[in-house]
Amino acid sequence: MTENSSAITLTYIGSQEATPNYNVMGMAKASLEASVRYFASTLGAKGIE
Numbered sequence: 271m272t273e274n275s276s277a278i279t280l281t282y283i284g285s286q287e288a289t290p291n292y293n294v295m296g297m298a299k300a301s302l303e304a305s306v307r308y309f310a311s312t313l314g315a316k317g318i319e
Contacts (some may be wrong), residue, residue, distance in 0.1 A: 273317045279306055 271277070285293035285299035 271313065275318050277306070277309070277318070290298050 284296040
């Protein structure tokens with residue numbers, strides 16, 4: 271990614287609380303949210319939001 275670029279992701283309430291029939295997707299979305307928080311911490315200093 272270059273400076274001043276953006277990343278967009280989608281999530282769902284199933285990543286934060288148990289949702290019937292969401293199973294593995296809830297775990298995947300929770301992992302995505304955690305990854306984005308860490309990337310934001312690292313890349314934000316470079317102007318990437």
